[in-house]
Amino acid sequence: MPTALKQLRGNPGGRPIGADEPRPSAPLPDCPAHLSGAARAAWSEFGVALRGAGIGTALDSVALELLCTAYGNYLAAMAEVAKGGAVLVSQPDDKGQVELTYSPYWRVATQEWAKVKTMLSEFGMTPASRTRLRVEPQDAGAGDEFDQFVKR
Numbered sequence: 001m002p003t004a005l006k007q008l009r010g011n012p013g014g015r016p017i018g019a020d021e022p023r024p025s026a027p028l029p030d031c032p033a034h035l036s037g038a039a040r041a042a043w044s045e046f047g048v049a050l051r052g053a054g055i056g057t058a059l060d061s062v063a064l065e066l067l068c069t070a071y072g073n074y075l076a077a078m079a080e081v082a083k084g085g086a087v088l089v090s091q092p093d094d095k096g097q098v099e100l101t102y103s104p105y106w107r108v109a110t111q112e113w114a115k116v117k118t119m120l121s122e123f124g125m126t127p128a129s130r131t132r133l134r135v136e137p138q139d140a141g142a143g144d145e146f147d148q149f150v151k152r
Contacts, residue, residue, distance in 0.1 A: 008053075008055075008124065009124075009132040010132075012132060026057055026058035026059075027051065027056070027057065027058065028047050028050065028051060028056040028057065028058060028060065028061055028064065029058055029061055031043040031044065031047075032061075032065060035065065035068060035069070035072075037072055037076075038071065038072035038075045038076070039068040039069050039071065039072030039073075040068075040072075042067070042068040042071045042072060043064065043065075043068045046064060046067060046068065046123075046125070047064065049125065050064070050123060050125075053124070055123060055124065056123075060123075063119060063122060063123070064123075066115065066119055067115075067116060067119035067120065067123070070112045070113075070115035070116045070119065071112075071116050073108065073112040074109055074112035074113050074116055077105045077106070077108040077109035077112060078105075078109050080103070080105035081103055081105045081106050081109060084103055084105070085103060086102060086103055086106040087100050087101070087102060087103065087106075088100070088101050088102070088103050
């Protein structure tokens with residue numbers, strides 16, 4: 001679990017937080033050019049939420065891209081399900097029986113939603129994962145050494 005989430009959750013395992021662990025400070029980059037449509041919109045939405053929580057950094061960009069791509073794929077598959085339904089009915093066979101099967105789009109939507117749910121949880125963006133977060137008040141006067149030097 002990332003240190004930022006451990007700290008927000010109050011370090012539930014009680015294990016010492018490694019002082020040598022990298023603590024990236026580079027902010028999330030702009031949305032990758034290859035994302036489009038719903039995935040691009042999700043990048044903006046989720047990115048704002050992560051920045052606001054102080055969690056999203058440049059190192060999180062690939063995980064965020066996975067979340068946004070899966071969400072875009074989910075929405076596209078659900079749009080197709082809305083057109084044709086989740087269950088497909090075959091033509092009657094010689095005995096007049098029909099076969100019911102799930103739409104391939106329903107299967108894609110289900111798989112993509114599982115990815116979305118996992119990634120949302122990784123970022124602390126579901127109600128259950130958020131209940132484990134503990135936000136500590138930040139000292140308004142605090143900053144890095146350079147900020148403190150400039151304020152003098």
